[in-house]
Every structure is written in structure tokens, then in C-alpha cells.
Amino acid sequence: QHRLRTLAHMLTSIRRSVEARPTTKPVIRRQATHIYTSRADARARIAKESPTLQHTETWFETLVSGREYLPTRMWWVVQLVTTSVTLADIYFSNSPPSLFGGAAAAAADGASNGGRADPALLHEVLEGAQVICCQMISAGGPLLSKLGPFHAILVDEVAQATEPATLVPVLARGCSQLVLCGDHFQLPPSCASREALARGLGLSGYERLVSQGVEPLFLDTQFRAHPKLMDFSCDAIYGGRLRSGIDAAARPAVCGFAWPRRAAPLAFLETGGPKGGAAEHAEGESRLNRAEATRLMGVLEGLLAGGDVDCSQVGVVTPYKGQVRLLRQLWRERCGRPRQGGAARKAPLVPAAEAGRLEIASVDNFQGREKEVVLFSAVRANSHGAVGFLSDWRRLNVLLTRARRGLVVVGHQETLRHDPYWRRWLDFAARERVIVDRREWLATLRRAAASCDAASPLLPLLPLLRPL
Known part of the structure; x- marks a missing residue:
């Protein structure tokens, strides 16, 4: 729910900025997907970046299962798996890619059967998505370069990512709004090189910002666990x-x-x-x-x-x-x-x-x-x-x-x-x-059996408990 509320807050902010602009100007150059507002030309796209494929999948599942929390009537989510992507590698939130156009659907069918999709068709599908979930490094690949700058980028688990990885989507794609989500009370980035650690690459961008006095917004309520x-x-x-x-x-x-x-x-x-x-x-x-x-x-x-x-x-x-x-x-x-x-x-x-x-x-x-x-x-x-x-x-x-x-x-x-x-x-x-602790339980049972009188039904158990 925290993830959904964060994304919903971003969308609300985008909607307000869209409604405040003149209808004759698009919000961002080369944006193709509608966020439904009172103005028909309100267009924006959000990229959701994660350091690993597992984090990306978690976000994808969260968004798909919680669409009712989001302030749009129609919410398309595309998960981008790797840098070398075919339509067979792209997961859609609630429908087959036929809703993105017949050509895209045909390309997806061909890709799922072992064929390769035309780059133009891949671009068509990605341009029709309001949310694109992908790994940080994948965001720097050529597949997203033709989409132009994003309105917003949300980077999750940023405390577990190295600084260079965090900068890839920001510098390579660009955005008007940037949200960094993470917890520096959990595990830091994994850095195998001792030289890299000595030069400071074991520190996440999140930790560096906090250490330099940037006060994070603390999400003080958890909705996950008992x-x-x-x-x-x-x-x-x-x-x-x-x-x-x-x-x-x-x-x-x-x-x-x-x-x-x-x-x-x-x-x-x-x-x-x-x-x-x-x-x-x-x-x-x-x-x-x-x-x-x-x-x-x-x-x-x-x-x-x-x-x-x-x-x-x-x-x-x-x-x-x-x-x-x-x-x-x-x-x-x-x-x-x-x-x-x-x-x-x-x-x-x-x-x-x-x-x-x-x-x-x-x-x-x-x-x-x-x-x-x-x-x-x-x-x-x-x-x-x-x-x-x-x-x-x-x-x-x-x-x-x-x-x-x-x-x-x-x-x-x-x-x-x-x-x-x-x-x-x-x-x-x-x-x-x-x-x-079975040992404590058996020790208690031994003491109870040893203290019983001759008529107690526990007494015959004493020889069986001693070897244990």
C-alpha cells in the first residue's frame, strides 16, 4: 500500500500540473499515454526503476493487484525485463497487447513463438504504457531512448543500489520529477571489488544524501505484517x-x-x-x-x-x-x-x-x-x-x-x-x-517423572526419557 500511495501521490501531482497548463501545449514532449483528467490532452508517463529483476517483479505484481488504488480509469503497466527485449519479454498488466494495436499484437504472437519483433512495434507498445517497470541498468538501454524524457521516475530500493546504477535512469532518460524510495536500515549495495569499496562505491546514493544532511520523508506506518x-x-x-x-x-x-x-x-x-x-x-x-x-x-x-x-x-x-x-x-x-x-x-x-x-x-x-x-x-x-x-x-x-x-x-x-x-x-x-526447545521440554518431563510416587502413570516413562 505504501508503494501504491506513493505512485498515486505522484499521479495526483502530475494531474494538477497538467490541469494548470494551457490546453494548447503538451505537458512533455513525445508523451503518448493519457492520464484521465478534465482536459483531453493531459499526457504523462512514469518509469519505475529497481536495482534487480526480483524488485521489478514485486513492483509489477503490486501495481497489477492494486489498480483500484490508482487515480486513473485505465492503468497500463508494462514490465521491461532486459536490455535486449522482444515483445515476448514484456508483461502486460491486465490484457494481451492487442489493446495496443493489431500490429503490436501480431508482433507479440510472433515473438512468443520464437520470432523477433520489429523495433518500431516494440516502440509502439512501450509508448502506449503509462507505467514502465524495469531495472536501473535496463533504463539506460536503447529501447527506452526513443521515448524521450519521462515525466516522473521512481527508483525503489535505492539504498541497495550503487550510486552509478541509481544515476543511470536519471541521466540517461531524464525526468521532471524524481522520487527515491529506500531504507538505509536494510542491506547496502553489494560490491565485490575491494578497490571499488575503498573508493566509496559501497555507499548508496541514499546513504550519501542522508549523511550530507538531506532529511528523508519517513513512512511511519507499515501495512505488510502482523x-x-x-x-x-x-x-x-x-x-x-x-x-x-x-x-x-x-x-x-x-x-x-x-x-x-x-x-x-x-x-x-x-x-x-x-x-x-x-x-x-x-x-x-x-x-x-x-x-x-x-x-x-x-x-x-x-x-x-x-x-x-x-x-x-x-x-x-x-x-x-x-x-x-x-x-x-x-x-x-x-x-x-x-x-x-x-x-x-x-x-x-x-x-x-x-x-x-x-x-x-x-x-x-x-x-x-x-x-x-x-x-x-x-x-x-x-x-x-x-x-x-x-x-x-x-x-x-x-x-x-x-x-x-x-x-x-x-x-x-x-x-x-x-x-x-x-x-x-x-x-x-x-x-x-x-x-x-525440545531439550527443555524433555528436561521438565524428566523432573516431573522423577518426582512422582510409585502409583503415578508417568513413572514408567522415566527410563525412556533418560537417553533423550
Whole structure:
């Protein structure tokens, strides 16, 4: 809703500027799409830029699902995927490209069958769109150069983009209005070059503006998550300034998992770490934890069996690529897909087409995304308290703010408590009584059985509990 309101505000501003101008002059040179106002010649186009393809897809889905919020009677959204685009690569918001003209429809049909579309027809389709969603670098390509300057450019997740990438759509395309949306309390740009980092390219344009005294407009109300899922980030990360604009009743806990408290769709599953057979292991330069992955897959199966969510509504997140590969392998095996060099397993857990919709990714790749339920594997479980990537509090903030109706974290408390922010979050989870620790439960049951008299029905259980 924040995305839609921001875009709606931009459109309202454009409409007012259009109505204030004489009817004999166009608002911007070479603009072809109408925004419906009292004047028939009101024309403008907005480009929506994102740093990655996943962010672009998220915006596209948001705009398509929320057209009723936008102040226009007709709202066309085109998603531009890559710099070398055919009409087969362009997604339309609500209709086939036939509404953009018969020639464009024919070109789209030909492109979808493996043919190449005429550049003039591509231009015709793009010129008929009011909103174009694309990646930042794609905005600098030749496909958009013929459209002329945009009335407005909205750059999302700008705090995760490098400064040069952010400048590409602004300098290459030009605009009358520019809106930068981002959160510098989440992950910064990914910069692999040490020399580039030393020269300042690890700093986003958003961070630089804030550090130079530019005061950002803080969007102080979140509409994504159950209020209890946002409590920790609100207090520990945003200093109590972030509010929830949605009731808990609108985000009921997802069926298929035994939540410790239904009023708080949050759980931390303790694995026991090295002493409990759940130690981490190195995989090249990465890390993995097979015990955590196995337990997470069990939780995933239960959620899908509950029927409240499907694969596309669940996100599986972890900080390490080694764990991402392991989780994807386990998921393929449980879905009955063949291994790299083996035979198929038993009956699939879900149909193959549905299984492919499950997103398993690293925290860094999940920024800007949201799911009904997020399952997180922390991986780190060792005797010396090393947390690695998890020591970045911004990574924790991204993890905690992706879920709408439920978050399950699988990990080892003793290791994670060596990091100050994780320690604070685990203290929060303990206060909310959402930590599930089998060892403590069994220890309590042992004490209860040992204190019983000879006639107690619990007494025969004592020999069975001791090995556990």
C-alpha cells in the first residue's frame, strides 16, 4: 500500500500540473499515454526503476493487484525485463497487447513463438504504457531512448543500489520529477571489488544524501505484517517510530504449524547445536547445517499440508549460499524430482509446476520481497560463538520484515547470543514465549517423572526419557 500511495501521490501531482497548463501545449514532449483528467490532452508517463529483476517483479505484481488504488480509469503497466527485449519479454498488466494495436499484437504472437519483433512495434507498445517497470541498468538501454524524457521516475530500493546504477535512469532518460524510495536500515549495495569499496562505491546514493544532511520523508506506518512480527524492528531498529496500520485479525496465523502462541505468529526452533547433532559445516567458502535444513523441510511440509498457503506464498531464507543449495536439493528430493545423477524418489509432495514456485534464497536476494510465511535457517551453530554474516544487524532487519502472517526461525541460541542484536531478539522471543526447545521440554518431563510416587502413570516413562 505504501508503494501504491506513493505512485498515486505522484499521479495526483502530475494531474494538477497538467490541469494548470494551457490546453494548447503538451505537458512533455513525445508523451503518448493519457492520464484521465478534465482536459483531453493531459499526457504523462512514469518509469519505475529497481536495482534487480526480483524488485521489478514485486513492483509489477503490486501495481497489477492494486489498480483500484490508482487515480486513473485505465492503468497500463508494462514490465521491461532486459536490455535486449522482444515483445515476448514484456508483461502486460491486465490484457494481451492487442489493446495496443493489431500490429503490436501480431508482433507479440510472433515473438512468443520464437520470432523477433520489429523495433518500431516494440516502440509502439512501450509508448502506449503509462507505467514502465524495469531495472536501473535496463533504463539506460536503447529501447527506452526513443521515448524521450519521462515525466516522473521512481527508483525503489535505492539504498541497495550503487550510486552509478541509481544515476543511470536519471541521466540517461531524464525526468521532471524524481522520487527515491529506500531504507538505509536494510542491506547496502553489494560490491565485490575491494578497490571499488575503498573508493566509496559501497555507499548508496541514499546513504550519501542522508549523511550530507538531506532529511528523508519517513513512512511511519507499515501495512505488510502482523503487528507482533514488527514489534522488535520497530523498537530496536527504528527507535519506536514505526507503527502498524493493520490489525492482527487481518493477518491470522497460518495453519499447518503448531505456533507456540496463536496471538504471535512467530517461533524460534532450537536445534541443540553441536551437542544436539546440529553443528554447522564448511562447504568451500560457504556454510551449511544439514540438521537445520531437515527440520525446516519438516515445517515446510506441514505448512503446505495445512492448505492455508501454497508454494508461491512461502519463502525459505538463509544467509549462506551453501545452505541455499542444500535446501534446494532437499526440496527437489521431497518433491520427487530426479537428483543430479539418480532416479526419481517416491510420490511428489506437490506437483512439479507448483514446486518450482517456492523461493529458496539468501537474505541478500530476498530484500524487497514479501511472503505470507518466511522460514529462516540461521546455519551458525558452533562452540566458539562465531556468527559470520549474521553479525550485520541490517541483515537481521531484512529477515524479520519479509513475512506477513508467520515467521519461523531455526537456529542455535547459544551461538546466536554472541551477537548483541540477535541476543536482543532472542530475549524478545523469550518474553513472547515463542521459543520451542525440545531439550527443555524433555528436561521438565524428566523432573516431573522423577518426582512422582510409585502409583503415578508417568513413572514408567522415566527410563525412556533418560537417553533423550
